[in-house]
Amino acid sequence: MSETSLITAAPGASARKRINGIDIFMWVLRCAVAAIALFGTVATLLEGRYSLAQWFDFAMFGLTLGSVYALIALGYTMVYGVLRMINFAHGDITMTGAFAGYFVATGASRSGLLAAHPILAILAIFTIAMVTCIAVALATERFAYRPFRNSPGQAPLICAIGVSFVLEQTVRGMFGSGVKSYPVTPWQDAVVTPLGMRIPVINLFVMGCAISAMVILYLIVHRTRMGMAMRAVSEDKAAASLMGVDVDRVVVFAFALGGAMAGVASVCYALIYQQVHFFMGFAPGIKAFGAAVLGGIGSIPGAMVGGMFLGLIEAVGPALFLDGLGITAPYQLRDAIGFLVLLMVLIFRPQGLFGEAMAKKRA
Amino acid sequence: MSVQQDDLDGRLSRHLRRGIVTGAGAALIAIYLGSVGLLAMMNARPVVANVLTLAQTALLAIAFLVGLLSQRTSAKDRSPVFWTAPLAGLVAGLLAAGFASLILSINLRSIFIALTPPLARLLTFGQPGISGAGLLVAGSVVAASAGALYQRLPHKVRRLIFPAALAVLLCGMFQEFIQVILQSNALFRWFAPWFYGWDGLTARGGLTIFAIALAFAALPFLVRRPGGFAGSAGSHPWRRSAPALLVLLLLLLVPIAGGPYIAQVFLLIGLYVLMGMGLNLELGLAGLLDLGFVAFFATGAYITAILTADSPLALAHYTAVPSFPFWAAMPLAVLGAVLMGILFGIPVLGVKGDYLAVATLGLGEIVRIVVQSDAAAPILGGAQGILQIPKPQIGGFQFGSAVSLFYLTLAAAIFAAYCAWRLERSRLGRAWIALREDEDVAQAMGINLVQSKLLAYAFGAAFAGLAGSIFAVMVNSVFPSSFQLLMSINVLALIVVGGLGSLSGVVLGALVLIGLPEALREFGEFRYLFYGLALILTMRLMPEGLWPAGRRRRRIVVPATGARSAQAARP
Structure with missing residues (x-):
């Protein structure tokens, strides 16, 4: 399917390209997905089962979840940018942070710190979660990924799948397989009502955390020397190394930044769902990868937009697209919608919304 | 100084x-x-x-x-x-x-x-x-x-001690397993007490096994002919196929000797071997890393269930389609899986490398979520699944026991292995290998990428569909929860550990990764830790796997021996 072969590179050649059955199939697929979404939307809106306030709630939840996806997506984007490799275990690295945060939170809740000095406690939770995620990310890089730095083919990805399982099962073995519920503080259930709309404080908090983390990250990548080195490596590893950039240090830096973002994401995710579980990192991880690709892999604003978009679609999608079609229990299909978005992106737009054509070159 | x-x-x-x-x-x-x-x-x-x-x-x-x-x-x-x-x-x-x-x-x-x-x-x-x-x-x-x-120690001595110590370890670890086999036969029962007490391997038994294994390990040194074979282990074809024949013999005999439980374990191994051979065609030969592989297995199982089951969800219950016997449903299940493979393959034709793995993973997950949802429940039974799938029958004989189903699986696996073996050496197989090595070069060489990729998915899916069909009759029911992503990972792990692209590797990988956790039941919850570690360690220490594929070996060895023989011919 690589249309850009040397022979057909002449202008206008693509227009004369033979249309075959595969192309037709792909168009049918595209149209079918679009048609289902469109009919579903129209039917749902005509039915009018949901009020405006409900739609607002869906969207709010979507944006909150989306900001978490965006934070996780940043980890994929940065590692993919410098190494051209999917850090398959990134979702599970996020999970380790959630567990670390959970133990700090329960400790703080038992000792009364969480009630007495909530800001201090939250800061401690975030710090420990970030430190854990960074440590796990760096250890993973050192022991599982670095040996494969220059090996071609699927070896790095297969190894990353292995790392993902080792992390999950290690956490399960160490801390047990049950679902642990996060301690809840009173302010988490508080609601503000500007302009007559109910917005849970926790949503605003999560979004605020995510956006400020992303702004800091953007400044690091675009304003510091190390960030410049990172961008140089993601542009061209060999040339950067000839210019005196220490590629190893840049890779470690990228993993550390990704880990820090995962730490923030993990606490936010745990605050939204108020529970931690050893398998919790897997699905958000894969979907966040989709968000990273959607926004154009290697691009930080892209990951943000991709994450938000994915979160919105997931939160609004079941009600908007499927309810009107008379599908029973559309919420069970929420994950399927997320994966479908991932799939459509990978198939139809691997370079993302505003990414360079980099993805097409390698992937 | x-x-x-x-x-x-x-x-x-x-x-x-x-x-x-x-x-x-x-x-x-x-x-x-x-x-x-x-x-x-x-x-x-x-x-x-x-x-x-x-x-x-x-x-x-x-x-x-x-x-x-x-x-x-x-x-x-x-x-x-x-x-x-x-x-x-x-x-x-x-x-x-x-x-x-x-x-x-x-x-x-x-x-x-x-x-x-x-x-x-x-x-x-x-x-x-x-x-x-x-x-x-x-x-x-x-x-x-x-x-x-x-x-x-000198290398020779180490080669004696290591297998002997390993033999003692294995005999001790798997004592329950071995004891079941020993109890099945009067001759075995006679000498079993020397080796095993009621609570495991005895000390004298351990020493005896050590001595016997030592003697076996020393055998090649004692009967060594002039010229030796240590340096040219691959030169006799029978020498390379002897271990495979031994494994086959073991597979044939152990389930009869071991009774239903061991037959059940071997049945499971057989199903995974079938799936492993399917994924091996996709990943090992064509280089397509497919993490949604379990969808094909599920297709085979569900088609078998819908066609043969004695339940309200069976097609026979609410349409004019008659209830199928297993033997008619199995080919249809395989066909359905092939169709699924092609449908699955077309959208991801243009997706390569790491992206392909994630895309197929997404596809597999979508299939599972849809099957599990209430939306599809009227046809596929939702989370409750489809129950009451009858066992296959020939004439009056019913494949009711695990032992008989194992032989059915073994026959299927041997047939599939023959197909895989022929495919690997066919024009298509060579096209797949070219595809794996470099897609653009393969295309430049005139290989039809679309056709070869779709055929890889189709053949891989056929094997998985066959396995799914047998799985459905094995457990008498199908549930969406049996078709988790983890199953794709199991299959991936077993072919990676066995050796990508190697048929014997698939069997060895299945024995190690599926058989071991079944034999060490209490470690069941650590199975995935074990798999993860196996993936990482295999990739780091022996990327060719336990039993490397012959073709890869040949690719490395041929120029060297060619040069040597050319030199030898010169004087």
């Missing part, structure tokens, strides 16, 4: 550092095993009854390996000295003892659920206080020194 002194100091500190670092690494591994909960579980399984448990064996083996590794020559250290081994053992022992006393003095159980006092007692060999710690340190030093001595 002073330069020499500096050099000496440098070497000394290097040896010192090497000893300490390897020792600390070993202690970390032991601590990891302990805190994950594996050590406590291993302690329940004896290797030699009342003498040695699996946990103690593992700890000693870690110390032994540290001693061994400390004596390895490397680019950094060309002349390792002996004392690094006991030093490493000492460091490892001290750290482990510190860990044990930490467990006893601080209660960490509210966070780390496995750090219990029994674990500390286990680490100190059951002795309290300082004597236990001393025993641990002494044991570690002795084991590390033994490892160092072993490493310094």
Whole structure:
């Protein structure tokens, strides 16, 4: 399917390209997905089962979840940018942070710190979660990924799948397989009502955390020397190394930044769902990868937009697209919608919304 | 003079550092095993009854390996000295003892659920206080020194000792499994008491097995012909196929001897072999990393269920379609899986490399979520699945027992292996391999990418569909929860461990990755930890797998032997 072969590179050649059955199939697929979404939307809106306030709630939840996806997506984007490799275990690295945060939170809740000095406690939770995620990310890089730095083919990805399982099962073995519920503080259930709309404080908090983390990250990548080195490596590893950039240090830096973002994401995710579980990192991880690709892999604003978009679609999608079609229990299909978005992106737009054509070159 | 002194100091500190670092690494591994909960579980399984448990064996083996590794020559250290081994053992022992006393003095159980006092007692060999710690340190030093001595033995002697020790370990670990087989036959029953007591391998049995295995290992040295074969192990075709024939013989006989439980285990292994051969075509030959593979297996199972089941969800119940016998449903299930494979393959034709893995994973997950949802429940039964699938029948004979179903699977697997073997050597197989090596070059060589890729998905799916069909009749029912992503990972792990692109590797991988956890039932919950580690270690230490594919080997060897024979021909 690589249309850009040397022979057909002449202008206008693509227009004369033979249309075959595969192309037709792909168009049918595209149209079918679009048609289902469109009919579903129209039917749902005509039915009018949901009020405006409900739609607002869906969207709010979507944006909150989306900001978490965006934070996780940043980890994929940065590692993919410098190494051209999917850090398959990134979702599970996020999970380790959630567990670390959970133990700090329960400790703080038992000792009364969480009630007495909530800001201090939250800061401690975030710090420990970030430190854990960074440590796990760096250890993973050192022991599982670095040996494969220059090996071609699927070896790095297969190894990353292995790392993902080792992390999950290690956490399960160490801390047990049950679902642990996060301690809840009173302010988490508080609601503000500007302009007559109910917005849970926790949503605003999560979004605020995510956006400020992303702004800091953007400044690091675009304003510091190390960030410049990172961008140089993601542009061209060999040339950067000839210019005196220490590629190893840049890779470690990228993993550390990704880990820090995962730490923030993990606490936010745990605050939204108020529970931690050893398998919790897997699905958000894969979907966040989709968000990273959607926004154009290697691009930080892209990951943000991709994450938000994915979160919105997931939160609004079941009600908007499927309810009107008379599908029973559309919420069970929420994950399927997320994966479908991932799939459509990978198939139809691997370079993302505003990414360079980099993805097409390698992937 | 002073330069020499500096050099000496440098070497000394290097040896010192090497000893300490390897020792600390070993202690970390032991601590990891302990805190994950594996050590406590291993302690329940004896290797030699009342003498040695699996946990103690593992700890000693870690110390032994540290001693061994400390004596390895490397680019950094060309002349390792002996004392690094006991030093490493000492460091490892001290750290482990510190860990044990930490467990006893601080209660960490509210966070780390496995750090219990029994674990500390286990680490100190059951002795309290300082004597236990001393025993641990002494044991570690002795084991590390033994490892160092072993490493310094001549290669021939090591090749005798290692298989013998491994044989004792296997016979001890799998004693339940072996005892079941031993009890099945009067002749076996007669000599079984020498080896096994009621609680496991006896000490005299262990020694006897060691001696027998030693003798077997020595056999090749004793009957060695002039010229030898050590350097040219691949030269006789029968010599390379002999292990495969042996495995086949074992597969044929063990389930009869072992009864229903062992037949069940082998049946499962057989199903995974079928799936492994399917994924092997996709990944091993065509290089398409498919993590949604389980969808094809599910298709086969569900089609079989819908066509044959005696339930309200069967097609026969609400349409004019008659109820199919298994033998008619199985080909349809395979056909359905092939269709699924093609439908699955078309959208991802243009997706390559890492993206393909994630895309197929997404596809597989979508299939599972849809099947599990209430939306599809009227047709596929939702989370409750489809029940009451009848067993296959020929005439009056019903494939009711696990043993008979195993032979059905074995027949299917042999047929599939033959197909896979022929495919690998066909024009299509070569096209796949070209595709794997470089897609653009393959296309330039005139290979139809679309056709070859779709055929790879179709054939892979056919094998999985066949396995799914048998799986459905094996468990009499299908549930969406049986078709998790984890199953794709299982299959991936077994072909990676066995060796990508290698048919015999698939069988070996399935025996190791599916058979082992079944034989060591209590470790079932650690199965995926084991798989993850197997994936990482295989990729790092032996990327070609346990039983590398012949074609890869040939690719490396052919130019060398060609050059040698050309040289030989010249004078």
